[in-house]
Amino acid sequence: xxxxxxxxxxxxxxxxxxxxxxxxxxxxxxxxxxxxxxxxxxxxxxxxxxxxxxxxxxxxxxxxxxxxxxxxxxxxxxxxxxxxxxxxxxxxxxxxxxxxxxxxxxxxxxxxxxxxxxxxxxxxxxxxxxxxxxxxxxxxxxxxxxxxxxxxxxxxxxxxxxxxxxxxxxxxxxxxxxxxxxxxxxxxxxxxxxxxxxxxxxxxxxxxxxxxxxxxxxxxxxxxxxxxxxxxxxxxxxxxxxxxxxxxxxxxxxxxxxxxxxxxxxxxxxxxxxxxxxxxxxxxxxxxxxxxxxxxxxxxxxxxxxxxxxxxxxxxxxxxxxxxxxxxxxxxxxxxxxxxxxxxxxxxxxxxxxxxxxxxxxxxxxxxxxxxxxxxx
Ligand code: GUN
Numbered sequence: 230x231x232x233x234x235x236x237x238x239x240x241x242x243x244x245x246x247x248x249x250x251x252x253x254x255x256x257x258x259x260x261x262x263x264x265x266x267x268x269x270x271x272x273x274x275x276x277x278x279x280x281x282x283x284x285x286x287x288x289x290x291x292x293x294x295x296x297x298x299x300x301x302x303x304x305x306x307x308x309x310x311x312x313x314x315x316x317x318x319x320x321x322x323x324x325x326x327x328x329x330x331x332x333x334x335x336x337x338x339x340x341x342x343x344x345x346x347x348x349x350x351x352x353x354x355x356x357x358x359x360x361x362x363x364x365x366x367x368x369x370x371x372x373x374x375x376x377x378x379x380x381x382x383x384x385x386x387x388x389x390x391x392x393x394x395x396x397x398x399x400x401x402x403x404x405x406x407x408x409x410x411x412x413x414x415x416x417x418x419x420x421x422x423x424x425x426x427x428x429x430x431x432x433x434x435x436x437x438x439x440x441x442x443x444x445x446x447x448x449x450x451x452x453x454x455x456x457x458x459x460x461x462x463x464x465x466x467x468x469x470x471x472x473x474x475x476x477x478x479x480x481x482x483x484x485x486x487x488x489x490x491x492x493x494x495x496x497x498x499x500x501x502x503x504x505x506x507x508x509x510x511x512x513x514x515x516x517x518x519x520x521x522x523x524x525x526x527x528x529x530x531x532x533x534x535x536x537x538x539x540x541x542x543x544x545x546x547x548x549x550x551x552x553x554x555x556x557x558x559x560x561x562x563x564x565x566x567x568x569x570x571x572x573x574x575x576x577x578x579x580x581x582x583x584x585x586x587x588x589x590x591x592x593x594x595x596x597x598x599x600x601x602x603x604x605x606x
Contacts, residue, residue, distance in 0.1 A: 258500070285317040361419075505568070
């Protein structure tokens with residue numbers, strides 16, 4: 230994997246770059262649609278490419294390991310072969326899912342985490358070494374270190390010892406990753422994850438430790454877990470200032486359109502979040518004019534396109550009234566149209582941000598669009 234920086238915004242810390250992987254190039258800043266179980270919910274591959282213009286998608290180690298399991302994925306030639314996505318993939322390590330999904334009965338110690346499957350209650354153990362081996366088999370281009378994502382709020386003592394354990398786990402991840410080869414013909418990169426909850430000193434310490442591993446990119450975890458946005462921004466800025474400039478920075482699980490713009494301005498290059506797809510299924514539609522609850526009476530006879538400014542197929546072809554009808558009737562097509570539209574919007578937003586950074590105009594563009602995006606229509 231190679232990262233090239235192409236432009237810096239003169240008024241913020243925003244940058245535009247490109248990540249080169251064996252499955253193609255990713256232009257940054259980028260948003261990565263979440264494909265938890267090997268599918269971006271309600272969106273098939275051709276729509277992801279042609280309509281959404283996704284450049285990289287996410288998969289989850291936790292889900293794919295539990296179902297369908299590693300044998301079938303390996304037989305298919307990895308996740309790329311299994312789901313047919315031939316562009317870059319990133320897998321999260323399970324460091325978040327074992328806490329959020331397999332919460333009850335979970336046992337964590339220095340060696341790793343024993344957890345119960347949320348599907349059938351069976352008991353499994355993830356160690357840093359095992360998680361590296363699993364991600365080798367899944368075969369994503371970028372894989373994540375095994376970490377503990379602390380909850381919010383979290384007391385200082387727990388946050389510190391958890392962060393220290395995440396650092397020791399990182400050492401074990403690197404040893405295992407560096408002593409094994411890719412199962413397939415393409416190369417993989419391992420990104421470590423900064424933790425430290427909401428404590429500035431811990432965040433700084435974690436960023437310095439993570440940077441010292443000199444991996445090909447770095448991630449920021451444990452944010453957007455319920456803390457106020459201002460705290461998230463302050464910590465993200467601090468951490469970005471410490472992480473190396475010449476490597477991609479990935480802010481995990483973030484966020485709203487406004488969060489993306491704010492964090493791009495702080496020097497973040499990569500984002501993922503379930504928001505555009507999950508909220509789509511509930512009728513929350515992101516548009517260039519603001520956010521819509523399509524279930525509202527207000528849209529009942531609005532036959533105008535979902536978003537005429539966006540240009541994508543579903544966004545200009547289908548009307549708000551029709552989408553409202555589909556979502557209210559629990560028609561599957563409603564979830565499909567809303568998901569494709571919201572993802573098209575997110576990819577449009579980061580694409581615009583990139584263009585504005587290259588043009589040296591990011592800050593004034595951001596100021597202009599931000600107010601609109603935060604509007605509830
Ligand atoms: N996704 C969102 N936050 C996190 C985090 O802190 N760790 C991991 N592994 N994934 C995440």
